Structures are given as structure tokens and as C-alpha cells.
Amino acid sequence: MEPNRTYQPVPPPSRRKQRMSDKIMALVWAPLNWLEERSAIVSGTRYFLFRKVPSDSNWFHTLGSATLTAFLVQAGTGIILAFYYRPTPDEAYASIRTITHDVTLGWLVRGMHKWGASVFIILLFLHMARVFLFGAYKYPRELNWIIGFTLLVLGMLQGFTGYLLPWDQTAYWATVVGINLNGTGPVLGPFLAQFLRGGDEIGPNTLTIFYAMHMLLLPLAIAGLIFVHLYLVVRLGVSSPPWSEEAAGAPRLDEEPRGPGLVRPRARGRFAR
Amino acid sequence: VEPRHGDMEPHSPGPSIWPVGFAVGIACVLAGLVVSRPAVVIGAVITLIFGVLWARDAMRAGRHPVEETPAPTEAPPIAAAAADLDYEVKTDGEVVRYPRNKFLELTTLGLGGVITAIVAVPVVGFAVLPAFTRQETPGVDLGPTDNFPEGEWVEATFLREPALGEVTRRTAFVRYNGTVSGDPNYTIISNRCVHLGCPVQASGPRNDEERETVEVENSELTLTPVLPANYSCPCHGGAYDTEGNRTAGPPVRALDRYKFSIVDGNLVLIETYAVAEVEGEGARAQIKAYGIQGPGEHVDGLSGWMYPIQPQDLR
Numbered sequence: 001m002e003p004n005r006t007y008q009p010v011p012p013p014s015r016r017k018q019r020m021s022d023k024i025m026a027l028v029w030a031p032l033n034w035l036e037e038r039s040a041i042v043s044g045t046r047y048f049l050f051r052k053v054p055s056d057s058n059w060f061h062t063l064g065s066a067t068l069t070a071f072l073v074q075a076g077t078g079i080i081l082a083f084y085y086r087p088t089p090d091e092a093y094a095s096i097r098t099i100t101h102d103v104t105l106g107w108l109v110r111g112m113h114k115w116g117a118s119v120f121i122i123l124l125f126l127h128m129a130r131v132f133l134f135g136a137y138k139y140p141r142e143l144n145w146i147i148g149f150t151l152l153v154l155g156m157l158q159g160f161t162g163y164l165l166p167w168d169q170t171a172y173w174a175t176v177v178g179i180n181l182n183g184t185g186p187v188l189g190p191f192l193a194q195f196l197r198g199g200d201e202i203g204p205n206t207l208t209i210f211y212a213m214h215m216l217l218l219p220l221a222i223a224g225l226i227f228v229h230l231y232l233v234v235r236l237g238v239s240s241p242p243w244s245e246e247a248a249g250a251p252r253l254d255e256e257p258r259g260p261g262l263v264r265p266r267a268r269g270r271f272a273r
Numbered sequence: 274v275e276p277r278h279g280d281m282e283p284h285s286p287g288p289s290i291w292p293v294g295f296a297v298g299i300a301c302v303l304a305g306l307v308v309s310r311p312a313v314v315i316g317a318v319i320t321l322i323f324g325v326l327w328a329r330d331a332m333r334a335g336r337h338p339v340e341e342t343p344a345p346t347e348a349p350p351i352a353a354a355a356a357d358l359d360y361e362v363k364t365d366g367e368v369v370r371y372p373r374n375k376f377l378e379l380t381t382l383g384l385g386g387v388i389t390a391i392v393a394v395p396v397v398g399f400a401v402l403p404a405f406t407r408q409e410t411p412g413v414d415l416g417p418t419d420n421f422p423e424g425e426w427v428e429a430t431f432l433r434e435p436a437l438g439e440v441t442r443r444t445a446f447v448r449y450n451g452t453v454s455g456d457p458n459y460t461i462i463s464n465r466c467v468h469l470g471c472p473v474q475a476s477g478p479r480n481d482e483e484r485e486t487v488e489v490e491n492s493e494l495t496l497t498p499v500l501p502a503n504y505s506c507p508c509h510g511g512a513y514d515t516e517g518n519r520t521a522g523p524p525v526r527a528l529d530r531y532k533f534s535i536v537d538g539n540l541v542l543i544e545t546y547a548v549a550e551v552e553g554e555g556a557r558a559q560i561k562a563y564g565i566q567g568p569g570e571h572v573d574g575l576s577g578w579m580y581p582i583q584p585q586d587l588r
Contacts, residue, residue, distance in 0.1 A: 089440040173471055177508060180470040184569035186579035191405075193567055194584040198404045201433065203440050205404075 047234075054240040060134070061238060063127040068226065070120040074158075075219060077113040085165065087211035089204050092167035117159055124152050136239040144232040147225055154222050161214040164207065175210070176202060289330055294323030405584050410434055413542040416487040418457065418535060420496055421449040424555075426515070428475060428497045431542075435491035445531055445542065446475060446501070450556035458556040461531040462504070462517050463545050468524040470568040471508035475501035489539075504528065516551040516558060525571050527551055530560070549573040 013021070036042040053061070084103055086095040099106040128148065131137050137145035164175040179202070183193030198205030301316025413431050421427055426448050433441040444464040451458065466473045480498040487494050503520060504513040512521040517528030527548040534541050549561040549572050563572040564583065571577045 089438055173508070177469040177471065180568045183567035187581060190567050190570065190580060190583050195401060195404050200410070200585070201441065203434075203437050 051234065051237070053238045054244060056241055056244050057238055058241065060130045060241075063123060063130050064233075067120065067123040067127050070116060070123050071222065071226065073116050074113060074120055075223075077109050077116065078215070078219070080109050081113055082215060087165070087208050089167065089207060092165065092207060096166045096168075117162060121155055121159060124155055128152065134239060135242055141232070141236055141239065144229060144236070147229050147232070151222060151225050151229065154218055154225070158214060158218050158222070161210040161218065164210045165214065167207065172202075175206070179206075289327070291323050291327035291330055295320060295327055298323055405587065410544070412534075412536075414489040414536075415447070415494060415540040415542060416489055416496075417538055418449070418540050420485065420487065421447055421459070421540065423449045423451050425449075426475065426499050426501055428479070428499045429494055431489075431494035432492040444472060446499070446504070447540070448555070453556045457535060459533055459540065460516070460555065460558070461533055461542065463529040463531060464504075465529060465545075465568060466506040466508065466511050466524060467519075467526050467528060467547075467568045468506065468509055468511045468522065471506050473504040473506045473511070473513065473528065475499040476503050476505045477501045516554055517548060518551055525569060525576070526573075529565065530562075547572045 012018075032042050081099065084095060084099045084106065086092060096110075099110050101107070131145065131148070160175075160178055163178075164171050179193050179196045182196060183189045185192060194200070196206070196209070197203075198209045298316050298318075298320030301319055302313050303316075305312030305314075305316050410433060413433060415421075415429055415431065426446055428444060429447050430442060430444045432439070433443045435441075446460075446462045446464065448460045449457070450460060464473045477500045479500075484495055484497045487496060501515055503515060504517070505511070506522070506524075510522040511519070511524040513524070513528050514520050517530065519525075519527060527550050529545045529547055531545055532543040534543060545565050547563040547566045549563060551561070552559040561573065565585070566572055566580060566583060570580050
């Protein structure tokens with residue numbers, strides 16, 4: 001800011017305008033105040049959303065939220081698809097055709113779910129790569145890395161179970177191969193395959209088992225783990241990028257450069273802020 | 274507040290080279306499983322050494338000695354008050370723990386645990402056990418034995434369990450080998466690829482004009498004369514000769530076969546069994562037979578030890 005520049009003070013709003021805006025704000029806040037007094041939901045939401053983050057956080061830090069958004073899209077479109085899908089061998093394929101060709105906007109919702117599944121997995125990997133390359137998995141965030149990895153496995157299980165549901169030739173044989181692949185695991189593999197098939201052979205039970213896992217078991221597990229994941233993010237804070245000189249808003253205590261390490265503060269002049 | 278970067282704060286276990294060596298060992302084992310056995314041993318040794326060092330490091334209570342908290346000089350006031358009572362109470366820090374308090378806590382947790390177990394055990398059992406019980410499948414009637422001329426292959430598609438519908442449709446390649454000491458002999462090969470379960474095809478001419486549809490109880494089956502040079506799988510390129518021996522590709526054993534019996538002049542399939550390999554041909558074939566196993570599972574040799582029990586062994 002140039003020191004000699006003078007500023008015109010902003011004129012105060014007229015009293016009538018002031019009263020009007022006060023009334024509107026009071027109207028907006030009345031129900032929120034009612035909720036806040038009984039549940040602290042407003043201050044809780046503020047605490048969750050308006051956290052301090054490192055000043056040099058960047059777009060790569062949004063990949064986690066993007067993954068969460070992709071999951072919510074999958075959950076929403078999946079619930080709507082369940083209105084029309086019938087998980088029996090005789091009806092599954094026909095009901096998918098009905099959704100795609102007959103139900104109004106069915107093609108859109110099914111398309112969002114189908115392509116969104118790939119987007120979800122891709123974003124999972126990008127988010128994982130960001131955390132890995134930024135070293136954000138290190139102490140004290142190792143547990144959140146483990147939870148994130150579990151989420152990746154559950155996400156891939158979602159892909160595996162969801163792939164069978166259209167019940168066409170590709171879906172059927174891909175699932176045959178996938179289950180038998182699990183079956184080749186030593187000692188316990190045959191039992192895992194037997195559980196996934198729901199018996200000795202792939203049949204009607206396999207479809208309903210996969211449907212129940214895809215619809216209930218895995219989404220609930222993923223949602224629960226995302227909750228824990230976010231709790232730890234809020235508790236531990238967002239990590240700074242590796243080139244950062246500040247740690248999540250707090251100034252560094254030691255100003256002298258540390259010994260030769262992989263990443264030395266100030267060693268990367270290009271990125272220093 | 275965000276803990277600062279790097280290693281300034283004491284935490285346990287501290288950063289060390291051991292996990293890196295451990296990971297290198299694991300990678301060495303995995304790579305060795307593919308390329309060379311000695312590398313597996315070396316990898317295992319590296320993994321073990323670094324694993325032990327890592328565990329030893331982790332079990333130390335941090336690299337910084339923990340400061341001992343000074344012993345409280347006088348009893349907390351609440352404990353002093355408890356001392357005036359005429360029955361014994363225990364203090365847990367600043368809180369007085371009465372025996373009844375402790376008892377109620379334990380009974381609440383214990384009862385909750387018991388109720389949870391009573392509910393959860395049957396539910397989990399219901400979720401898992403049906404896949405492992407009541408799996409007997411009825412035999413499959415393939416119609417009169419006249420449909421299978423001696424020395425010729427017939428591709429039979431049938432419903433394994435008509436009650437469950439089309440999803441149980443299976444295919445077998447059947448050849449009548451004539452009689453051996455008065456008993457009829459058939460080679461009946463399942464078309465389930467023993468790599469990962471895709472359907473193998475008969476590679477060769479196929480006489481669709483002479484396809485027959487045979488009505489049997491509850492369902493119908495089709496019989497098509499085929500002239501296979503070999504069997505091949507569309508998924509990953511597994512190939513077998515006409516006796517089912519692997520000739521190329523990833524399969525780990527020979528094609529499964531069906532046991533059969535003749536009931537009232539009809540050929541009836543009973544169940545499948547696994548085959549390691551077949552020597553010879555037709556009626557004189559020497560079949561190394563094993564109980565049925567899933568595709569991709571070795572039945573013999575060193576690798577067969579990876580599958581000591583099968584789900585059907587427990588029935």
C-alpha cells in the first residue's frame with residue numbers, strides 16, 4: 001500500500017436501509033439461532049468449515065474434497081437407480097434396459113453412476129498421490145493414510161460388486177474371472193470365493209449378495225470411514241506443502257537451516273514464499 | 274495446531290531406515306516369486322532382519338526419556354474425605370470409586386456385550402454359513418445313450434439346476450469310448466476353463482444342422498456334434514488337447530471331468546472332479562483325478578499344498 005494515498009470513508013448506510021437489512025438478517029437468523037441454541041449446529045459447522053489452513057495450500061489440496069463429492073454423487077445416483085433396478089437373474093438385464101431407454105432421464109442418472117464410478121477411483125488415486133508426494137502421510141497422519149488406504153480397497157470392492165449388476169455377458173464373465181482370481185489365494189482363497197459366490201456355483205444368490213454389498217454394506221462402511229477420515233483431518237489440520245516455510249499458519253520456531261535432508265526449508269528458492 | 278514438519282517433535286517410533294529395508298525385502302520376495310527362487314529366500318531374510326530391527330526400535334518408548342511425574346505429596350482432598358467413611362473405597366486419581374459404581378459399570382458393559390453377542394452370532398452365521406451348506410446338486414439327465422455315437426464328440430448344453438433357471442446353464446463335451454470289460458465308458462469334459470473359469474470352446478467344425486434338442490425332466494438340453502482339434506479359451510488364451518491336457522496358456526492343470534452313470538438307458542452326469550493330467554486316450558486313458566477344486570488352483574505338486582482344505586471338505 002502506498003503510504004501517501006488517502007481514502008474516502010465509506011458513507012454509513014441510511015437508517016432506513018439499516019433497519020431493513022437488520023430485519024432481513026434477523027429473519028434469516030431466527031431459525032438458525034433456534035437450532036444453534038439447541039444443538040450448536042451453526043458453530044459446529046463453522047468449526048468444521050472455517051478452519052485455519054496453511055496460507056500456501058493450493059489446488060492439489062482440493063482433491064480430497066473432490067473425491068468426497070464423487071462419492072456423494074455415486075450415493076445419490078445409486079439410490080435413485082435402486083428405485084428401478086431388480087436384482088434377479090431373470091429381470092436384472094431387462095431392468096437396466098428399462099432404466100437406460102424408457103425411464104425419463106434414466107440414461108442420465110445411470111450414465112452419471114457408471115462414469116462417476118471411474119471418476120471416483122481416479123480421484124482416489126490422485127488424492128493418494130498428492131498425499132504421498134507432499135509427504136502428508138507422515139507423523140502424526142499415518143493413521144489417516146491407513147484409513148485412506150482402506151477406503152481405496154472398499155472403493156475398488158464397490159467397483160467389483162457394481163460391475164456385475166447389469167448382468168450382461170461382460171458383467172457375468174468378468175465376475176466369474178474376478179471371483180476365481182480371489183479363489184486362487186492360498187489356503188483361504190477357496191473359502192473367500194465360496195462366500196462371494198454364495199455357494200459352489202455362480203447363481204441367483206451371487207447377484208443378490210453383490211447387490212446387497214454394493215448397496216448397503218460397502219457404502220455404509222465407506223461413509224463411516226470417511227467420517228473418521230474427516231475427523232482426523234479436522235483434528236490434525238491440513239499439512240503444508242513440502243516447500244512451505246510455515247507450518248499451518250504457525251511461524252517456524254527454528255530459523256537456522258537444518259542439516260542436509262531431502263527437503264530443506266529455504267533450499268528451494270523457486271517455491272519460497 | 275499443526276505439528277511442524279520433519280522430526281522436531283519426539284514421537285515413537287522415530288523415523289528410521291528399518292521400514293525401508295522391510296519394504297525392500299517384501300518387494301524382493303514378490304519379485305523372486307516370479308523370477309527366481311533364491312531371490313525369495315534372500316528377500317525373506319532381508320524382511321526378517323529389518324522387521325526385527327524395526328519392531329525392536331518401535332518397542333522402545335521413544336528416543337527421548339520420559340520425564341517422571343513427581344509423586345503427589347499429599348492425598349487429594351476427595352480421597353481424604355473418602356478415608357472418613359466406614360467402608361473401604363478406592364480412589365482413581367481424583368474420583369472416588371465406590372464398589373457399587375464399579376459393579377454397575379461392569380454389569381452394564383458385560384450385559385451389553387452378552388446381548389450384542391446373542392444378536393450378532395446368528396446374524397453373522399446367517400450371512401456366511403448358507404454359502405457353505407446344503408449344496409448337493411441333483412444329477413443331470415442327458416437323455417438316451419443312443420444320442421452319443423462311439424468315438425464322436427457331442428457338445429451338450431444343459432441346466433445344472435433347472436429350478437434356478439438359465440443362470441445354471443453349463444456345457445460339457447461328451448465322447449462315447451465304447452465298452453471296457455462290459456461297462457460303457459465316456460469321456461465327459463467340463464467346459465469351465467481351469468485358468469479362471471471362462472467357457473472353453475471346441476476349436477473345429479461344428480455341425481449346427483444336426484443340433485438336437487432333447488426334452489428331459491424339468492428342462493431341455495441341446496446336443497451338437499463337434500469335431501474339436503483342441504479346446505481353447507477366449508479370455509486369456511488357455512488351450513487344451515482333446516483329452517483336456519493343457520497345451521498352451523495360463524491354465525494350471527487339465528480340464529475338469531464329469532462323473533457319470535447310466536440310469537434306465539439314459540446318460541446321467543453326477544458331479545465334476547479335478548484332473549492333474551491325462552495319459553493315453555479314450556477308454557485307455559490314465560486319469561490323475563482329484564476332488565473338485567476351483568479354477569486356477571493347482572491340485573498336485575508343490576503348489577497344490579497352497580490349498581490344503583476346500584469348502585466341500587467341511588460338509
